[in-house]
Amino acid sequence: MEATAILQPVLVVALLTVVMMVWMLATRIPEMNRRGIDAQEAQDTSKLGDLLPPQVMRVSNNYNHLFEQPTLFYAVALTIAVLGHVDSLHVQCAWAFAILRIAHSLVQATVDIVMIRFGLFLLSWIALAIMTIREVLAVF
DSSP states (O other): OOTHHHHHHHHHHHHHHHHHHHHHHHHHHHHHHHHTOOGGGGSSGGGHHHHSOHHHHHHHHHHHHTTSHHHHHHHHHHHHHHTTOOOHHHHHHHHHHHHHHHHHHHHHHTTOOHHHHHHHHHHHHHHHHHHHHHHHHHHO
């Protein structure tokens, strides 16, 4: 199977990160302007939660989450591609991961129902765990 088969969902997750960054900027900057928050006050982003409303923070929280679990996804998927271990199960898991992360982002950035978000997070971890364990067994 071609490496591009597993790289497509990798690029979809990367594109999701770009979309969430644009969404974050499109909500955060206007809200900071509306509230008269100087950019220097945002130097410590952990304090923004006290300054901005939840609907703005949900988007930026999701953007930050896309640099956690997906980082391992990128590493594992690229390892699978580089070592030529791409097969249908790896590709199915990679697409499942990408689709679940899109759903997770949409839930977190909009309604933020924690148990739905957690379920999507857990399912994406299962897909990623399958990829990781299979690749570890192939390499070792």
